[in-house]
Amino acid sequence: MNGALVIAIDGPAGAGKSTVGRAVASQLDLEYLDTGAMYRAVTFAVLRRGVDPHATDEVARVAEAIDLVIDDDGVFVDGVDATVDIRGREVTGSVSAVAANSAVRSEMVDRQRSWVLEHGGGVIEGRDIGSVVFPDADLKLFVTASPRIRAERRVAEIGGDVDEVEASIIERDRKDSTRSDSPLLEADGSTTVDTTGMSIDEVVAHILTMLPAEGADDRSTVR
Ligand code: CDP
Ligand code: CDP
Structure with missing residues (x-):
């Protein structure tokens, strides 16, 4: 309907x-889709791999490569449960830098549009x-x-x-x-x-x- x-x-x-x-x-x-959780999940992956959140190209590669699942059970990054950690101080302190990266945004926007197509709104x-x-x-x-x-x-x-x-x-x-x-x-x-x-x-x-x-x-x- x-x-x-x-x-x-x-x-x-x-x-x-x-x-x-x-x-x-x-x-x-x-x-329902929480896109902030997506930028937080990329930031979690970036920090976990020891990548500098300001390293434009490296951060973009992480965003393009990660397997990201957000469902009722939580947020999973490459199969790791990141539900709690993405809300922590470390991720919160770096997420704005990661979200300012245009290649990251382009990748996330593509995924968001696909999600809406898949779910019919x-x-x-x-x-x-x-x-x-x-x-x-x-x-x-x-x-x-x-x-x-x-x-x-x-x-x-x-x-x-x-x-x-x-x-x-x-x-x-x-x-x-x-x-x-x-x-x-x-x-x-x-x-x-x-x-x-x-x-x-x-x-x-x-x-x-x-x-x-x-x-x-x-x-x-x-x-
Ligand atoms: O998603 P966003 O960061 O905008 O906010 P949220 O996580 O939905 O809400 C932050 C907190 O404010 C939560 O604990 C909500 O329960 C609370 N809240 C509230 O007390 N009154 C509202 N009218 C809206 C949210
Ligand atoms: O829950 P809260 O309002 O604290 O933040 P969030 O919605 O989880 O978003 C975390 C961060 O992701 C924001 O501070 C932005 O830097 C970024 N973000 C974005 O750039 N674009 C979006 N569509 C959603 C979040």
């Missing part, structure tokens, strides 16, 4: 994209989904919240010092927003959802009111 429905969710670190994206996908019986979440990967998505959202609130939510989830987490979030957003290839931005035609002061359920309910009408013939074609 939701054959080729594509919902693109972008936004800064810790805004609630994954939580809300998963819930929206489940409500609509769609598949879905909810896809990241930084450049509405601007680069699926500019013709049926619904394009920019989910955000104040840096302080995002840091407080992260600390409630995984612990840490709020000031430190906030500083690290602000720095990662700065790197992601100022890179030359596919920077984090509010894509043309996207709707901003500021979740500061909103619960997860409120955000999900709000997003569900924005869907194109069932059967509308202006739904995008997945290419």
Whole structure:
């Protein structure tokens, strides 16, 4: 029924994209893809092989070579379970450098488009989904919240010092927003959802009111 429905969710670190994206996908019986996990998985592979995250060509070769599986059981890189490690401090500290590599992005975007073709649409979440990967998505959202609130939510989830987490979030957003290839931005035609002061359920309910009408013939074609 939701054959080729594509919902693109972008936004800064810790805004609630994954939580809300998963819930929206489940409500609509769609598949969900966390593209941040893909860039984190490449970073995990780069660090594991002892490659410098800034070594452009070597990092690109890792991205092109890795076998990457993301499913309900976790994130697997060349058969190794990386589910926990991709969220760790080491990967988080290097992921923006790896994600700024154009060859890495090109490889990941190809894989993301293939995934959507294979799954007949879905909810896809990241930084450049509405601007680069699926500019013709049926619904394009920019989910955000104040840096302080995002840091407080992260600390409630995984612990840490709020000031430190906030500083690290602000720095990662700065790197992601100022890179030359596919920077984090509010894509043309996207709707901003500021979740500061909103619960997860409120955000999900709000997003569900924005869907194109069932059967509308202006739904995008997945290419
Ligand atoms: O979960 P969190 O918001 O902290 O980050 P994430 O969505 O897991 O993304 C991790 C990093 O991957 C980001 O900081 C970006 O550098 C990169 N990323 C990207 O460049 N493009 C995407 N479509 C998704 C993530
Ligand atoms: O994917 P992204 O980095 O944008 O954020 P997330 O991992 O989905 O959410 C970060 C944390 O904020 C999680 O612990 C969510 O449960 C929480 N959250 C919240 O408390 N209220 C919201 N409206 C959205 C997310």
